[in-house]
Amino acid sequence: MEQRHLGSTGLRVSRIGLGTLTWGRDTGEHDAAGQLKAFWEAGGTLIDTADVYGGGDAEYLLGQLVERLVPRRDLVIATKAGSVPDPDRRFDGSRGHLLAALDASLDRLGTDYVDLWQIHAFDAETPLDETLQALDIAVTSGRARYAGVSNFCGWQLAKAATWQLASPGIRTRLASTQMEYSLLQRGVEREVLPAALDLGVGLLPSSPLGRGVLTGKYRHATPPESRGATDMAMFVEPYLDGAxxxxxxxVVTAADGLATSPLAVALAWVRDRPGVVAPVVGARNAQQLTEALSVEGLSLPDEIRRALDDVSAPVHHYPDQDWSTL
Structure with missing residues (x-):
């Protein structure tokens, strides 16, 4: 699998990442092991997890499997901290909470460092410089090799990345930002992606298949084994409208013309967007993951890419519209 630099850093990662959102919850040890082995054998390196996935079980399961199946040196393990199971405060970006969460993640993962440590979301109740200081401490202490953020809007990302660049050698530059991005969700193109491109921050798209909708499986009905038929139905429903x-x-028409799957077309589109480093793909089992990994040999023809751009184009109004062209 092709490797790409993560933002303006020397870290190289596979251009498809493996997500573990359902590990330890809906995905058990057998299926997780099959996914990890298939991913590694295909040349995949980037594994994305978080301290809250499965209440910590996703990290623990990943740590157990890495010890048995895959050499640690062959993987780029990325995890996150900052989300908290508190209805009164969903995010905690305080230095104390973040560093304690990192230590707990390392213990569950069975490793003394993570390759990429990410702030899971912006915490408006904590000064941003305190949150970013936790990244600096994590890197200087050797507990994390690189640092990033997740779910930061445009101004939040720009402020954080600029702050980190203001004192080179003292602050750890942001390597990445993780945001939802797909043909059904192109909101990051308004402010987040331009900021990331300008500041040398690599984008790691989550939900690159539009929460599963872009596979085409919801076109006529909701499959009984799908997320849309479970307690995650509210996660899928926003992408089941007419637009x-x-x-x-x-996407289905393009897939038919290319003799491939809708999944491959949708994933290839987002993988090759400017600023994108590696879409993070989640799967139920190794067979489903293998289908996603088959996109490695697919490059969309320009005419198909333009057609998909047009049909999915978001509406940009003031001040996002480029008024210099009017």
Whole structure:
């Protein structure tokens, strides 16, 4: 699998990442092991997890499998901290909480460092410089090799990345930002992606298949084994409207013309967008993951890419519109 630099850093990662959101919850040890082995054998290196996935079980399961199946040196393990199971405060970006969470993650993962440590979300109740200081401490102490953020809007990302660049050698530059990005969700193109490109921050798209909708499996009904038929139905429903249907129809048409799957078309589109380093893909089992990994040999023809751009184009109004062209 092709390797790409993560932002303006020397860290190289596979251009498809493996997500573990359901590990330890819906995905058991057998299926997780199959996914990890298939991913590694395909040349994949980037494994994305978080301290809250499965209440910590995703990290623990990953640590157990790495010890048995895959050499630690062959993987780029990325985890996150900052989300808290508190209805009154969803995020805690305080230095104390973050560093304690990192130590707990390392213990569950069975490793003395993570390759990429990410702040899971912006915490408006904590000064940003305190949150970023936790990244600096994690890197200087050797507990993390690189640092990033997740779910930061445009101004938050720009402020954080600029702050880190203001004192080179003292502050740890942001290597990445993780945000939802797909043909059904192109909101990052308004402010987040331009900021990331300008500041040398690599984008790691989550939900690159539009929460599963871009595979085409919801076109006529909700499959009984899908997320849409579980307690995660609210996660899928926003992408089942008429506008989404038109995009999915275009993806299916493109897939038919290329003799490939809608999944491959949707994933190839986001993988090759400017600023994107590695879409993070979640799967139920190794067979489903293998289908996603088959996109490695696919490059969309320009005419198909332009058609997909057009049918999924977000509406940009003031001040996002480029008024210099009017």
């Amino acid at each position: 989404a249907s038109r995009v999915v129809d275009a």
